[in-house]
Amino acid sequence: MKCNVAVMNMHDYLDGDLSREEIIQLQQHLRDCPSCHTRYEALERTDALAKCQPIEKAPEYLSDRVMKSLPSPRRPAAWTTWVRRHPAMSAAALFIVVMLSSFVSMWNQSQEFSVSGQDLEHVVIQGKKVIVPEGQKVNGDLTVVNGDVQVLGDLEGNLTVIDGNLSPLASTAHIAGQIKTIDRAVDWVWYKVSSYFGTLAYGS
Ligand SMILES: [Zn+2]
Incomplete structure (x- = not known):
């Protein structure tokens, strides 16, 4: 079985649309192919999450807790704030980093006889x-x-x-x-x- 067929069959399997024979073939491929195996495990987790998804139906206190435990998408990373507050300093720092890296690559090139x-x-x-x-x-x-x-x-x-x-x-x-x-x-x-x-x- 080819990997692309295996991936297609994974989805069908999780949806319960696979015949017994196809399941055996898929299991065979997952045993032999580590990358498809990893992919299947990830898919299985996503599928399990999707199936217990309907948060709207969950009691209010629970969805509240879920929302609070999620990281707020509005809050920028600390360094972004720093860059915004110190534009000149950031430009200087960036300049130094670029200069240093070009010197380092120059140095590496110079290692040849x-x-x-x-x-x-x-x-x-x-x-x-x-x-x-x-x-x-x-x-x-x-x-x-x-x-x-x-x-x-x-x-x-x-x-x-x-x-x-x-x-x-x-x-x-x-x-x-x-x-x-x-x-x-x-x-x-x-x-x-x-x-x-x-x-x-x-x-x-
Ligand atoms: Zn594969």
């Missing part, structure tokens, strides 16, 4: 390890994300290692620019923000 720089030809990349070989000269900056870096030769620019490992510099190593190691999400955010504003200011 990557190497960037102007002169990657003279860099050796082995798996997630980036090596500036001895006697080799790399022109420009080198930025490595989520990888290991070993400098044995010359780097004629800045070295930035984000969420990675920088091996101790060899005696043959020479780095002309600054060395920056960034290990945490917060630093990464600052790096992104400052490089963004740096790009705006210097146009490069």
Whole structure:
């Protein structure tokens, strides 16, 4: 029996419109199909509720109690009231949440290994390890994300290692620019923000 047929038969069964044979088939399906079984149980509960529904016929004190125990649909949730009373604050809070989530997604994206720089030809990349070989000269900056870096030769620019490992510099190593190691999400955010504003200011 297919699930859609089973669901149709559930309704018929609860209405008492099912033949003995169909009941057996339905019971068989409910045993084998957990999703239909759950659905049937929910349906059975709704059906039982519907059948004892006529509250108008119940004594007045009872329906009164039922009405009082129901949550009032008019009362808004606490946070809705707060938002209505503090519109500016809410806008600021929302802004912060959106900013944070975009930073977090940026951070997650940055978890992959990557190497960037102007002169990657003279860099050796082995798996997630980036090596500036001895006697080799790399022109420009080198930025490595989520990888290991070993400098044995010359780097004629800045070295930035984000969420990675920088091996101790060899005696043959020479780095002309600054060395920056960034290990945490917060630093990464600052790096992104400052490089963004740096790009705006210097146009490069
Ligand atoms: Zn089913």
